[in-house]
Amino acid sequence: MTNQKNHDNGQNPENDKEPVVDAPNNKVKFEIYGEEMLEKRVKSSGNSGRVYLPPNWVGHKVKIIRTD
Secondary structure: OOOOOOOOOOOOHHHHOOOOOOOHHHOOOOOOOOOOOOOOOOEEEOOEEEOOOOHHHOOOOOOOOOOO
């Protein structure tokens, strides 16, 4: 059988998703698992921004979330 979506029931599969409820200021909730967390301000660096992290984090994977 080929890769086909079943639309015989007359429903749009995108309607199966839960409605999105915006938090105040249109913020989104992220839930992640990790080892450590730091809260820092981004400093200006040329035409972009920079965040300094501890040297023992070098080579590890990080995720950055803008909170304000």
